[in-house]
Amino acid sequence: MGRSPCCDKVGLKKGPWTPEEDQKLLAYIEEHGHGSWRALPAKAGLQRCGKSCRLRWTNYLRPDIKRGKFSLQEEQTIIQLHALLGNRWSAIATHLPKRTDNEIKNYWNTHLKKRLTKMGIDPVTHKPKNDALLSSDGQTKTAANLSHMAQWESARLEAEARLVRESKLRSHSLQQQIGSSSTFASSSCASTSASVLNNNNKPEAPPPPPPPSRSSLDVLKAWNNGGWLKSSEGSGAIASTVGASGDLESPTSTLSFSENAPPIMNNAIGGESNNNENAMPMIEFVGSSTTSLVKEEGEHEWKGYDSSITTFSSGLHEFTMSMEGTWEHETLRTNASHDDIVEEGFTNLLLKTNSEDPSLSSEGGGESNNGDGGSGSGSHSDFYEDNNNYWNSILNLVNSSPSHSPMF
DNA sequence: AATGAAAACAACCGCTTTTTG
């Protein structure tokens, strides 16, 4: 059937926006809301296509976005979430208050990607580039398994997120039916502003449903709280313990999975078959993660990031890790250039081996229930620990996402 | 001071997904 172009391109201006154009667009939206983007340019007296106006508004003119340099914390967040989510910029953006996906994407492409590359880390896989050189069996195998694990978990989280979102939507519509109103916290920046401004035409329009990544977080949080394992142990029903820990506003939702047989991973870590129960490598973060983010009222700058000791255990491994040392940027900040800080901070974050900190050493190798002990288990390779540290830090990040962020 | 290269940023393009009538 084909689709009509978003606008007829004849006579429409392209390229950078002028202050005058910005002013026109701002003034029009402030007064009328954007309504239909297609119709907006004519009404606002702009020689632009509606899509261009929408992008300009979404990425630059909206009052609720922050411009300017990314903080170290933001950079860390981006890197960690990119490791988890890949190039899903909009999902990443929901974790960074007031930042747009476009800005994050650009920042990644122009700064962070290069920086990681420079550090010898593949920005796509977030693994050291010399993987290939990790010749021998165990390490390569471990790397492969971790990669599988990450991919599998990512896919699983997506599926989870969908289900949780659907569940919440149902829950929300039910609430609406019974007259309950506005239990939603603000959604993502974009949808928030859009929903507000859309009110011009449809003042009664309900706020948009929470973004999927919110659900992803919920799942992670639930998972992180141990609820995942606990609830899934018996029946395969997965109870999302959202809100159970008291740090989330949304109601508890319970879902059931028909697929009680998750995709079989190419063995769990270490490649051992681990009884019947662990066709998939469950990872449990045994709840001592005390990481917290403190956000100052009125400004969305992370003021601190407590160190934490997190026990990381999978069905096969258990580690106790301290994130201490990772967040020393406040000190570093005073003594080094931004890039130096980042180099240091990220290097510590991503590559720091446990050898520097006794508490980082794998607790008894953690492999208490690992009968394998084979490749890579005798001594955790640095790579292995690095990976766990890395992924743990990602989940710590997710776990510590403020419940009142726009994400929620 | 001039110039070319690299970096950074802003915007566009085109595809996909969601919404609406």
Place this chain on the structure above:
DNA sequence: TCAAAAAGCGGTTGTTTTCAT
């Protein structure tokens, strides 16, 4: 139910700025 419109999203390109020579 279906088609069109709108919005979302990620990749890419074009322009501007900065830096090195």
